[in-house]
Amino acid sequence: MTTLSETVLSGGTPEEIERAPVPREYLAAHLSVADTDMFRGVRDKDVRKSLRVGYVPTPELAPDEVLVAVLASSINYNTVWSAMFEPIPTFRFLKQFARQGGWAARHDQPHHVLGSDAAGVVVRKGSGVRRWNVGDHVVVHPVQVDDQEPATHADGMMGQEQRAWGFETNFGALAEYTVVRASQLLPKPAHLTWEEAAVNPLCAGTAYRMLVSDRGARLKQGDVVLVWGAAGGLGGYAVQFARNGGAIPVGVVGSAEKAAAVRRLGCDIVIEREEIGLDGDPSDDPDRVIAIGKRLGGIIRERTGRDANIVFEHVGRATFGISLFVAARGGTVITCGSSTGYQHVYDNRYLWMRLKRVIGSHAANLQEQAECGELISSGRIAPTISRVFPLAETGEAARLVQTNGHLGKVAVLCQAPRAGLGVTDQRLRDELGPDRVAPWLAAAGTGR
Incomplete structure (x- = not known):
């Protein structure tokens, strides 16, 4: 362990952290450019084979960046796609970014450090950073934007240069240290542990924009919200936002165990x-799609009295045609991903003749992320964390997500030596209790 790590973990003062030297290299879960063809012709692209955990050089900071000691991170599906080198190797993103020159050129490396969620401590800041200081406890907004681009000031997600940090950029979060722009920082929820705080930003922010933001589905009280994959990372947050907003969440899950977990979040209507x-995937059989849609729509009407006003879509090809069918007349299908395939097949009659809308949504802007963070910090939204792995086992953690063997979010301890550390507001944590702080950890007997 380096002097800097020891200082951070012992709760050193900002002055002590600044005096501790930054190591020349650090431990990180990363891909190697030499491996990009390793899965060619292979059916099971096992990410444990491509994800390496080893030392990489520490990059120099740009004036608008900070170096964060990562205490915990988490696995997102973009890490799985990266480690499968699909749909394209992410080294192409790094090369494209590097063509800007200047500080961007650092990102074109023979290794790609992955990870788009982090909770940790600021240990260094660039000369242009104003609002953050060494020693601050932070979480990282997973979108990097260009604040000199006009569109960014209307909505950060509409800028041409917005990038998914740790996916379309290098120096991501599954590591002992990460480099982020100061415009990506938000306060860490004080009542959460490092690992509980780390799992939230990407999935919670994405679900918030999809359902709550005026750029999304504009959820209102009384809406029926169909949530595919309600026991997943995105779905677990969608259920909570729907419930908190006075809507009626209807969760679809793959097993009785996952149904019970979703009910713990307050979702009374759960369909296996x-x-x-x-x-x-029924998408190539139109008759089967309609048959499934009729069964699903019938259950929703039986349980709620009407059709789904909003369908929360991220599964993609296997469910998109069903989603278009079951949405209410004038209803909305909002989509942020396609984990089962990007090429969607659907019957367009159910879109145009019933005046439905399809909205594309991607991550969240910083204001939306901050609003989401405030809900988490107040205890109104709970982390969907269910498992915790050490950094050395990042491959195993990613494999669990790849095979859909997980519940909610899977956390990875980076510099934190064990789970349960990082709480600075014990009073709120005690008031909420384990079932409201981290219900799925509590159910597993590992909540703190």
């Missing part, structure tokens, strides 16, 4: 996939 005959 086998109830509607959804097994695999």
Whole structure:
């Protein structure tokens, strides 16, 4: 352990942290450019084979950047895509970014440090950083934007140069240290541990924009919200935002165990996939899609009295045609991803003749992320964390997500020596209790 790590972990003062030297290299979960063809012709692209944990050089800071000692991170599906080198190797993103020259050129490396969620401590800041200081406890907004681009000032997600940090940029979060722009920092929720805080930003922010923001589906009280994958990272937050906003969440899950977990979040209406005959990808069979849609729509009407006003979509090809069918007349399908495939097939009659809307949504802007963070900091939204792995086992953690063997979010301890550290507001934590702080950890007997 380096002097800087020891100082951070012992709760050193900002002055002590600044005096401790930054190591020339650090431990990180990363990909190697030499491996980009390793899965060519292979059916099971096992990410444990491509994700390496080893030392990489510490980059120099740009004036608007900070160096964060990462105490904990988490696995997102973009890490899985990266480690499968699909749909394209992410080294192409790094080369494209580097063509800007200047500080961007650092990102074109023979290694790609992954990870788009982090909670940690600021240990260095560039000369242009104003609002943040060494020693601050932070979480990282997973979107990097260009604040000199006009569109960014209307909505950061509309800028041409917005990038998913740790996916389309280098120096990501699954590491002992990460480099981020100061415009990505937000305060860490004080009542959460490092790992509980780390799992939230990407998935919670994405779900917030999709459902709550005026750029999304504009959820209102009484809406019926169908949430695919309600026991996943995104779905667990979607259920909570719907419930908190006075809507009626209807969760779709893959097992009785996951159904019980979703009910712990306050989702009273939970449907298992086998109830509607959804097994695999039915998208190439239009009759089957409609049959599944009729069964699903019938259950929703029986339980709520009407059709779904909003369908929360991120599964993609396997469910998109069903989503278009079951949405209410004038309803909204909002989508942020396609984990089962990007090429969607659907019957367009159910879109145009019933005046439905499809909205594309991607991550969140900084204001939306901050609003989401305030809800988490107040205890109104709970982390969907269910498992914790050490950095050395990042491959195993990513494999769990790759095979859909997880519940909610899977955390990775980076510099934190064990789970349960980092709480600075014990009073709020005690008031909420484990079932409201981290319900899925509590159910597993590992909540703190």
